[in-house]
Amino acid sequence: MISIGNNGEEIISTNYWESDVAKRGFCYLSGNAGHWRLLIPKSFPEAVSEFRKVREASIEPSIAIKGHIDVIAEDGSSSPYCISLSRQMIDRSLVRKRCRLLVYSEGELVTDIPLRVQV
Template identity: 30%
Template structure:
């Protein structure tokens, strides 16, 4: 049995864009999706969060009562990672941590505090669209509300 190689799968990943929209992608057929890895792509001022089929059940928790997403970059267990916090103003908002290599880029410092769109995609298409703010911290998890 072939050992899964995330880096190799990412090199095979194809996303066709129409501005911020994902028109077509082979993500759903790649082993990274079958293995349950999320992928974060940026295009035309939007973050697009691709949810693997096995984890589609999480989408309800991602979008329920959420009014914004807070994307935070920092170190998690010695690896550069993103924290995606789905802000619902509760004491325990839903959040996901992914390694930065599960994204097509590291957002620059100049994007901190700026608002952009954050969309959630499954194999069935776009599931949600939220405003998003970006910040950098030294260490994750951060899990703090937006306080700027």
């Protein structure tokens, strides 16, 4: 089970980085204080790079995998980078709204960008 210590929307501690799911390359989406945090394992450097480049992200039902959601790095192109997540990799229910997405990799905050949740 993934545990996360919070300070508002910020993550101050988590066992995710040492977890089997992180070691297998799975991302994790956690909500707190009205915002979302995307945890990207070190085995996924292209995801970190893509989310660093953009000024906005969105969460939508996946168009590729039924029952999953896509976290999309909105770059203005017709084929933006996205990460598909199963509902088991999300720690709470998604609600349609605008908020912030904090992207973490190996415990470090990579970026903090506006987010549209459209589920």
